[in-house]
Amino acid sequence: MLKKNDEVTLEITGMTNEGNGVGHYEGIAVFVAASAVGDVIRCRIVKVNKSYCYGIINDIITPSPYRIQDSCSVSKTCGGCCFRHFSYRQECRVKEQFIRDSFERIGKLAPRYDSFVGCERTSHYRNKAQYPVGLRDGKAVCGFYAKRSHRICPWYDCELQPEIFEKIVGYVMDYVERNSIPPYDESTGKGLLRHIYLRRGEHSGEIMLCLVLTSLRNSDCFDDMILGITKRFNDIKSVVFNENPANTNVIMGKKTVTVSGSDTIKDIMCSNTVVISPQSFYQVNTLQAEKLYDIAKEYAAPDKDTVLLDLYCGAGTIGLSMFKEVKKLIGVEIIPQAIENAKLNARLNGADNAEFICGDAGKIAKILFDRGERPNVIIADPARKGCDRQSLEYMAKMQPDRIVMISCNHATAARDCAILGELGYKTEKVRGVDLFPRTSHVEVVALITWVG
Template sequence: MPEKNKVYTAEITGLTSEGSGVCRIEEMAVFVPETAVGDVAEIKVVKVLSSYAFGIVDRLVTPSPDRCVRPCGAYKKCGGCVYRHISYDAECRAKDAVVRDAFGRIGGLSPQFDPFLAAEDTDRYRNKAQYPLAVIDGKAVCGFYAPRSHRVVPIEDCPLQPVAFSEIAAAVLDYINSRKIAVYNEKSGTGIMRHIYLRRGAHSGEIMVCLVARKDISRQLAPLCRVLAEKFTDVKSVILNINPAHTNVILGEKCLTLFGSDTITDVMCGNKVEISPLSFYQVNTAQAERLYAKALDYAAPTGSEIIADLYCGAGTIGLSMAHRARRVVGVEIVPEAVENAKRNAENNSVANAEFYCGDAGKVFGELRERGCAPDIIVVDPPRKGCSEETLAHIVDAAPEKVVMISCNPSTAARDAKFLCSRGYTAERVCGADLFPATRHVECVVLMSRQKS
């Protein structure tokens, strides 16, 4: 067992799903952040547990060929990126390995793995930013949280965000500081302004500015709306979201439109879509379109099928498949997203899609009782995966195919294992990078019902 505070020389042989390097010291696995496969380093052990340990690089002896510089002034300070010290090709190899490992180790499955979907753009790809506010040296600042904390690291420009986001955030901060509007304190629950939340249509260029506050301060923010509208012509909507709860949840349930429209529009997979502050919309539009195209390839509808789209959000996945289906039925728990989905169907003249609000498992069960017998089920659950109720309803519905889109390969593998134990086969899996430089990786899975 390695000794705490002792320095050892070791080679990094792998990466964890969190982006840390892995080496073996005294026959024990040691996790070392900011390292690359192939690094030989002098590693100081800083924490030893019963079956593994943590270390930091004391000196890099021989750097890995994967090492490179992907510039960011806040790297290592904020908790966003973990892969800015290695090449993008190495990052994709690591993420593909995470997907493959999850389905083998957690799922005990051996599907066909399709080529990993790497991103064409690794910077400025995000269409959404959520900046927490804090007070530093008497002034309001915004940025991102430091790793494993709620301490705000001020950020002037994040290379993952559009340049306009930094400019808008700076204008909002100038206004808050000039008007001396109190910033929310998460510990005490006092103050007013909590977050600056921005959304942008990747194809349309339309920008929504959503200001999250503890109470209604519409009158105080009215002049800011004029400032933003005059300075940034792409700003089409300014929303005040009111979140009075003493919690770290970002958004409250109440939204007030201060300027422009309640929503902004964009195009996803050829469909015009409305985006509200509370509706789910993939953060990387270009990669989401490639991911949805892979899901459509897996589903392979011929035009005669009923497709059920569970956890449907604003309906983007179901609408992308509607032109090749007899009927699309979407289920989503967020009311605003369901309303977006209905309008999106109407705005794109999609007459064969309908959307329902409620828990996916419960609503889908009710639909089945009314005779909705889907041939294909598409699920895009949150990180925690599908609920057991939803999985049970999927099994009872017995569709020919289940296509699962997931932002968490571990829960996707777990849910695939459940379905495989109840008559399905995991045929194909494809990893996709929607969040370059970060630890996150998505995947899409094709499950087919066994014929016997």
């Protein structure tokens, strides 16, 4: 049995969903961060479990043919990226295999796999960033959490974010330092500024700046900053404060106030004008999301007689990308602010055939079934935890011809598709779409059809 601090030679032959390389030593799996398939390494064991171990690279004896130079100086400490050390083409292969493994091993399914859709732009593609602010050696710092910790890596020149975000965050932090504004201290619950949260419209260029504070009562200390930052950065069209006094890992609280400009920003998604609020869901990679929605439309195959039910609809962007092709669109979302955005988005784009309902997907699906709604097509885009059983059962009870599942978690998507299989449906085909280059995350679209 391997012991802590043992040094062994390993060939990396696989990857985990978290981005660790996998090798085997005398039948024991060893997981190694920052390794690539094809690497032969000298590895030091740092943690031993009953049937597997974790190791770190001491030396690369033979580098993988896919290995490249990491262009980010903090990726080894920041928890954001895990695939910066090998080629993007290989990353796409790895992610496609993740999806296949989930559907075949977890779901016990055998769909057709349509070609994986990689991303043309692998840097500066995100339209949203949330930067924690805290204390480090008595000084206010801002950046990203190190992997599996709440230790802030003080670095906001992130290659995944728009370059203007770095300048805006730098302006805010310079103001915080000059005015001795206390950052939030997780250990004591004291301090004022918890997070700097930015959103940007990919096509419009409009930016929202949100400061998450422990109390709005003391927010007037930012008055001069608001005047200065909106003059310096003309694209900032909205400045909002969010109050979160709770001792929690949840970033935003319930109360949000607008202190400059509009309550929302606007963007274009699939040729529709969309409004974006601080708490409404909006895909972080707009250009790739448009490709994702085009695939969803292809799988949904809507026509003028289609009644389309869009569950977990967020601000309505997926369903509204198809409203011109369908007879009726019904969207369901549990977040009230998102539903208000969806209703406004419908009005802005002349979607008179759209109805948006606020509530839990499973409960609303039951209400819709009881009132006699029988959609031809259902689109479901749940959070990472996937659909609850009630939602899946009522989706099946409505007996739509097609269900299109969109998910950022291929494991829960495979599980949900398997449950739908028990309820009379077959997973016909699956396609991966990479919205998150250089990270372990990947989107998947599945077409599920009624077989009875």
